[in-house]
Amino acid sequence: MAGPAQGLLLPGAADSVWKNVPMHLRVNLAEAAYRLVTPEQPVLREKKNRNVKFSLKAASGRRATGRHWLVLLSSPRESFGSGRSEKADRVYELLQGIVTEYVAPAVETTTTTGAEPEDGTETAAERPGEARTAGGLPGAGDGGRGGALEAEPETSPAAGQGEPSEGAKPPEPGSTPRVKAEAGAARGLLLPGKDDPSWSTVPLLLRQSLRMTAHSLVTPVAGPLKAQEHQGVRAAVRAAQRMRMTGAHWLVLLTTDRETFGKGEKADALYGVLSQILAEHPMPLVQDQGRRDAVPEETATG
Incomplete structure (x- = not known):
């Protein structure tokens, strides 16, 4: 499974990270997603891409939940439209921007503040490869085995989940590696x-x-x-x-x-x-x- 978040260990669908995606990123994606699904691209009518279609529609109405974000960020470019589709290119580029600007820093914050394995084994976040989710949610290309996504209320995340540690001081100028x-x-x-x-x-x-x-x-x-x-x-x-x-x-x-x-x-x-x-x-x-x-x-x- 590839996608804009390839190589990242993504938080679960109920994590607070998905509720805090900055407004300007959601607005830009909503406009591009609306143009992509109005009318629908032929690729989106395929059964294997129905989760992508539902997630794009949720994003176009700024109603994307954690499950929708996970599908969008773990789906390959071809699931959004043909290789010549500028609308699909635009949506995929915006998703990549969301990963670079918000998701990757948020994931890095939560992983660096979490406990490290004591036995020195390699964690999933350290292994190169595909985008993975903590909840194991299937993305595009699964033939619908995970079921079509619908708008649903998210459960509250565990206390402190996805939040940076308190009392952290910003680095001093010149203190970070050059x-x-x-x-x-x-x-x-x-x-x-x-x-x-x-x-x-x-x-x-x-x-x-x-x-x-x-x-x-x-x-x-x-x-x-x-x-x-x-x-x-x-x-x-x-x-x-x-x-x-x-x-x-x-x-x-x-x-x-x-x-x-x-x-x-x-x-x-x-x-x-x-x-x-x-x-x-x-x-x-x-x-x-x-x-x-x-x-x-x-x-x-x-």
Whole structure:
């Protein structure tokens, strides 16, 4: 079983994570899902994809429950429509964005605050492979063995389930491991880690410039960004378009080769803005630290 959440251990259907999906993500998905099911794509009429169809309809009305989210995030791209369907592409891209922007960080928070196995055995979340759910809910391609999904009230999650630990302090600038950029606009630079608060200090004017170029690049998506192997870059560009950037998104964009963004003026403009951000907001803490690592500290003289 593949899907936008491939490789993640997803929470169960009753987990509070699904109730807290940010409104702007649900609204964007609702619009795209409505266009996909009005009228229905031929693929959605197939019996094996009926769970996907019901889940899309629930999402289009912003009534998606945990069971609907699990189906959508664990269903392969071909379950949403033909390979040439731009409507299906848009829905799948939005689901990938939801995973990158919300689900993956939420899952990481809950797994890192949970107990670790004492015997050193590998956990399911550490094993690469398919998207898995804690509740074992079947997704698309199961021939309907799990039964068609209907709108249903969710049970209350256990106390504290899916909630971050209390008293956790945000990391100090420069306290997270640095990343050496091997490619992209930041090639050769030491960048803050994905959880470093330095990323939140990028000036609004620069983020707005990036937003405009990102919007033009993915409306519609074309070129290399449509490829499955570049879904992470595509999701990062979408996050820039919505000005919902995290440190992980910044690292992806700043360390991605120019060719991956495609050909033409739109891709040139995006890459140019990324270079401008590095020039006008160089994050001195990290770059100075990089120079201190490379050059011995000089002794001040009288």
